[in-house]
Amino acid sequence: MRPSYGGVMKVLPASGLDRAAEFLRLNGRLIDRHRFALHFRGGPAGPVLAALRAYENPDGGYGHALEPDLRGEGSQPVPAQHALDVLHECGADDDPRVDRIGDYLASITAPDGGVPFVLPSVRETPHAPWWQTPDDPPGAINPTGTLAGMLYRAGSRHPWLGPATDFCWRHLEDTDTEPGPYDALSILAFLDHVPDRDRAEAAFTRLRDALAAPVTLDPHAAGAQHLPLDFAPTPDGYGRRLFTADAIDAHLDALIDAQADDGGWDVPFLIWTPITRPEWRGLITVERLRTLHAHNRLKP
Structure with a gap:
């Protein structure tokens, strides 16, 4: 080397x-x-996939501290990211759980097409102090961008991707502020995998300095x-x-x-x-x- x-x-x-x-x-x-x-x-991948099942809920989402700082049993958007990552690293992008995650995301999507950072149900469970939300949270680029990127990476064609992708493009084209680190990571995950590669390249070129700004x-x-x-x-x-x-x-x-x-x-x-x-x-x-x-x- x-x-x-x-x-x-x-x-x-x-x-x-x-x-x-x-x-x-x-x-x-x-x-x-x-x-x-x-x-x-x-x-083998089997034991990983079996362990992941313990965190899944009947609604297709994930909880039970798969995201360690969300200790509640109920589903939240960010643990779905962890689940999609685990499925991908196991070579299980075609697992039915991927579509169930899409169904769950569709059930919690805000009118603007994005999913909230965290749902108000978090207040009823043990959680880290930074997991805060208003009563009627809007969609957020974090985690919508990451979730959309991961579903595209998996080859998913779930209907949720349509409004979520529109939400992400609007966010990228309308914002005039520098993203924080987690927003930047979510934007990068979206741009890495969204099918419109020319548009992704143009967005990255325009936002490159802003995306690097939070990094030490x-x-x-x-x-x-x-x-x-x-x-x-x-x-x-x-x-x-x-x-x-x-x-x-x-x-x-x-x-x-x-x-x-x-x-x-x-x-x-x-x-x-x-x-x-x-x-x-x-x-x-x-x-x-x-x-x-x-x-x-x-x-x-």
Whole structure:
């Protein structure tokens, strides 16, 4: 591998992967232990899909702390993102659960064509303090853009995609403010997968600087920062085009260094109830390893 910025590229050694495996055995949720086995131990997809089923509700949505900071049983929009990601990584884009998620999203869509960030039912359940909503929430680009992008990625033709896609294009063309980090991530997910590639390219070109604005380029910045690898977890997609190769390489080196002594990766954001730290750390540890693998930073 080339040392693109004057240093020797770091790779995570096999012992680092072993330490991560032990961390997950001690601390991770069952679904994340199975995800680790799928990606890094040649494990089958079946156990991952079976574990995901425990989070599904009869309405086709997901709850039960699949999103660790939403502890309630009922369905919410953002956990559907987690479910679509799990189905995709299992090679199960044709699973009937994908269409059921579309049905659920159609049932909660606001009149403007988007789904809200969070539904008012969150107030009746334990949740992190930032999950707030008015009584009649409008659609929001986060998570509508991500959900639409993920359904397009899955090859879905669900009717919900029509109004949701119109909502996203209106948001991109009408807004004159810089998106926050989560809105930017949702916009990138939409642009990566929406079928109108010429329109997506034009939107990315117009919004490129605004999409990169929330990102902290210092690989050693402390606190709850949004870093290039959050926007470019793989070498593909529009997120990667926001950053130079040197910036990505520096952050990959820092990511390897950030593996904790216990084998996992930590999270920089607020832990508001004790269980969420090990749950988030297990999820994030699998994601950090997937990022390193995608960028060829795991020792063969």
